Every structure is written in structure tokens, then in C-alpha cells.
Amino acid sequence: MKVHILDDWFDTLRTLPSFARLEGHDVTVWTDHEEAVDVLAERLAEAEALVLFRERTPITAPLLERLPKLRLISQRSVYPHVDVAACTANDVMLCSNMKGDQPSVAAAELSFALMLASARQIPQQMASLRAGTWQMGVGQTLAGRRLGLYGYGRIARLVARYARAFDMKVWWWGSEEGRARAAADGAEVAPSRQAFFAESDFVSLHVRLTPASAGIITAEDLMAMKPSASFVNTSRAGLVEKGALLKALDAGRPGRLALDVFETEPLTDASDPIVSHPNVIGTPHIGFVTEDELDMQFADIYDQINAYAAGAPIHVINPEVRCGT
Template sequence: MTDSPLSLRVSILDDYQDVVRTLDCFAKLDGHDVTIWNDAVADVDVLAERLADADVLVLLRERTKVGEALLSRLPKLKLISQNGHIPHVDLAACTRHGVIASSALAARPSYPTVELTWGLILAALRNIPYESAALREGRWQSTIGLGLRGRTLGIYGFGRLGSMVAQIGAAFGMELLVWGRQGSLERASAAGLPVAASRQALFEQSDVLSLHLRLSAETTGLIGPGDLALMKRTALLVNTSRAELIQPGALVAALRAGRPGKAAVDVFEDEPLTDPADPLLRLPNALCTPHLGYVERDNYEFAYGNAFDQIVAFAHGAPINVHNPEVLKGTVRNEPRA
């Protein structure tokens, strides 16, 4: 570890709300030359031009993919830093180009996602967005909502988030029903919660069905038209996990057919979604939000705080949370600026 930290040129990508500079953890980057980009850019040519002088890239979740095409055009880059899993970063390419990929896999449940899940459930079932907008236009109540007590909450995937959503559902007086892989079923049974008789029963019996599955090769496209057609015409499907869990086009077709009657969605196959003509956004029975699940100040302090700690460690010559340790055996290209 060096006594005098190196001064680095740091580029922070995809700060949509221009909020990073307002975080307490931003002070950790004092002494470094920081540039913040607020727009979403996928074009490699644009990114290569913007980031040509960067020593460090700071990413948030999977907002920007970093692979060979970009890395080959960033000769000064030495470090990619973020928090959480990094499937969007090509580790082999990073190693070939002498770039360290640091990301803390710190265990912190996404409480904001659980909270948003319940915000969406309440808003959708009670028609809150529609009635609020109508009131501003001079129209009094014109719809009738559904309450939660006594209705069945289906939880597909009983991990940390699914279990927290279930606890809140119980507090509302809902009947619970769990389905998922064997681990989910065992955890639900250990918690004394009812397990659905079958996957089909979960779709048929749920008044609210909330998805809490990790996206993987096994779960991609797991839910198809046949599953959605089993749902009640009064049911609500909630997805704050990943859009790819549902087969492309299946949810739009199902909502048009009226089974389920409604959906509340925070995730999309292509993000950021900025096309107002997207079929899902045009449906009156779909409540859509722009992936707000993890977008909360305390969550940002945690995630960016970890990313900035990794930059500080690198600047002192002692990289931490390195996902491609092979790169440490060689020499990281170009010594950072003193």
C-alpha cells in the first residue's frame, strides 16, 4: 500500500437523477478528478470518446455493458468499480486489457424493492394513479378498487425479498401461497407458510401474484401465455424482479385478453425504456414504473459507498473486491497519475 494515494480520473456513468454528487459518500472521492454522466448511452463510439481519458469507471448495477469492443478503445482505463453482481462486465476482456474489476458482493437485502412492491400493489388495486390524475382534471371518483384482507397473495420465489413481501402481506390479513424451486418450498414450510399444491394452482388461486425469482438460464422465459391464462380476471401480477422471467410479448397479450386483469411492472426487457409507444405502456390495466425498486437514497449510499471505497483502496495500491485476480499477477497498464 502506498502512503500517498494516486490521483485518478474517475468517470461515473448513468447517474440519471444527477444525485451522486449529493450523497454523503461522494466525499470519499475528494482529491480525484471526477466526471459524472447523467444520460444513458449504449453506443460504443460515444462511450469510447467520452471515456478516453478515464482511469476509473464507476457503474451502477447493469446500466452499462462493458466488453471487448469498449475496453479495446480505453487504453488508460485501470479500474471498473461498482457494487453487486457484474454479469454486464466481461471479466476475461478486462483481464486481457489489464483492467481490474472490483465489486463488493455485500449482503444487504433490497428493502426499497420490497417497499416499492407494496406501493405498486396498493396503487394498482385501488386505482390510485388513475384517480389522482382524474382529480387534478376536475373529475371525482369513478372506479372501485379491491382490498387486500382475505385475498390470496401468491409468492413465486421465497428468498429474502419474497419472504419480506410475504410478511407484509400477512400483516394486511392476506392468505399466503408460496411456490418456487425446492429451496423456496422448504423455506416456506419451515416458516409455517402454505405451499401451493402445484405451479398451476399458484396461478389459478392468487389474487395478487408477486414474482421474486433471480434471472438465470433456468428462469429466463419461465412464465408463458399458458400460465398467465390461468389467472383470475380480477388478479394482479406484480413484477419487480426481471422482465425476462416472462416470455416476450406474453404479458401484453395476457392483459389484452383480461387474464390477469392487471399488472404492475417495474422492469423491462430493454432499459431505459423511453418509447411512449411501447405496447405495455399503452395498456390501461398496466401500472408501469421505470425500475425504481432499488432507487432510494440509503441504497445509493450503500452501493456507491462500496464502489468509492474500492477506488480509494486502488489509489493506495491495495485493490479490494477484485473479480479477476489474474490481472494482479501482471502489471495494470499505465501507472495512474500521481
């Protein structure tokens, strides 16, 4: 098949072991970011299979209507950036492994790294050192402090393991179902949502973005946090109510934000009020961007292409589209 891969910005995928799974296919890798429909339609005119690099490029009806040779979109995890109805209308099968075999260790590690960076003011201390002013403040020790994990999923449970190794006190909040699973596993659940936010020294968010979960963290939740606390989000920006982060920063509750995700991505405006705020530690959505994680994720994506080529597609999101139509 003629396979096109979008948004491999650092031309990494060719260097990973999983790329060998595309042997026998005609592969084109695009290393820049392009969203203009006219440009994409020209680039992808010959594509039979399209590989998406997470949610970097929206796949819309106007684009799909201009790709008559496209038969398959292969990706991994959630797909809010893909117009599934338009895929079906244009006889394009969408395949996406929604579970995978293991949680994202990379995302869990970054969540904990951001927590440490926030507690010890690492970016600010580095800036102070480089400015020749030596120390700029006093940090926090993680041991003995309370970590609130919102969402009882596999990534959050990994973060909890790291936290316990640092002698942190861990408790949970989330959906009623998630709290019930946490309690059944013997984990500590906060007595109330208000207590969860008010008494946690760190809150780390680990929920999938769906229409039901959009805006699930409100300005009221954030402003219930202590001025000494940190809010960490490596999941999705849309999980937080629009405008809530700035309200929280203006109120000084919580005192610090540690973010890997933003409402606009890629975010290239250095003057953005969130990015430029002195109480924000930000990284450019790198939670999954490690060689190890990409190799694992794209192995799944390539397997979906090979399964389709063999006439037995897997992880099909829109099964009403038949293989090869």
C-alpha cells in the first residue's frame, strides 16, 4: 500500500525498530506540520493509507472528500481530531487501538517529572543561576506531602507507584465508577471533591478527553487548592474549563501550574499568558515523545496497516466500512 505518515517532526520513526513492519509498503514520511486542506490534498493525493501522529493534524470532511484513493487511516488512542462520519461517508476505514498492551510509562514519568520540577522550582532556579543571581527561592520536599490523582486509570496508577516510592501520601478522585474501583482495590479515596482539591499538595489529572469529560476541572476546583499547591496536567487541556487556569493564576490558588497540554497546539506564541506566567512550568506536549513510547505506539499502528492489507482489519472504529471498498 502507499502509506503516508504525517507530522513526524524530527524524522524519528524511520530510526525505530518498529518501522521494519512497513517493509513491502511504499512509505512517504512528512516531517513538517501542515493543516491547509489544499496543501494536504495535493500531498496525499496518492495515499491509500494514512498514519496519524496522535492528534497533530485534524482530519476533516473537506480533506477526505479530496482523497479518493484513501482507504485506511491508522492511528492509536482517542480520535477527537478525526471526523469519523466523514470517514464512513468516503469509504475510509479508521483503525485505532484504544487500549494497547500497557500504559504510557513516558506520560507517567513526565507527570512525576513536572511535579518534581514544580516542587523544587527547577526551571526558575536554572534561570536564576544563568542570570548570575544564584538561588531564587525555597522549594518543597515531596515526602510526606499529599498527591491527589484525578482519574483511576493505568497511567495514574503508575504515577501513584512513583509517588509512594517518594513517601508521598496518595489519594484519589474521579468518576463514581473510578472511585468505586479505587476503593475496591484498597486505595484511599478523598471524602469529597472539595476536600480532594483543598487538601492535596499536588493534583495530577489523568482522564481521557471525551464530550462527557470536557471541562470536568472547573475554576472553582482549582481555586479551592492551597496557594502552596501545584496542579499538573499531562492529559488534555480540554479537560479544564476554559479560562479556569488564568482565573486560578490570578487568584494564586493553586500557586503553581505544571502543564504539558494547551488549548492551542502547536503553541508558538511566547507571550501567551499561560506560557509566559512565572508560576507556570510548561512543556510542549512531550508526554508521549520518547523513542521507547513511539516505538511501542507505532508498532500497533503498523500492525493495523498490515492487517488491513491482509484483508482482516483490526481495531476498527467504523465497521460499516468494508475492507478494500
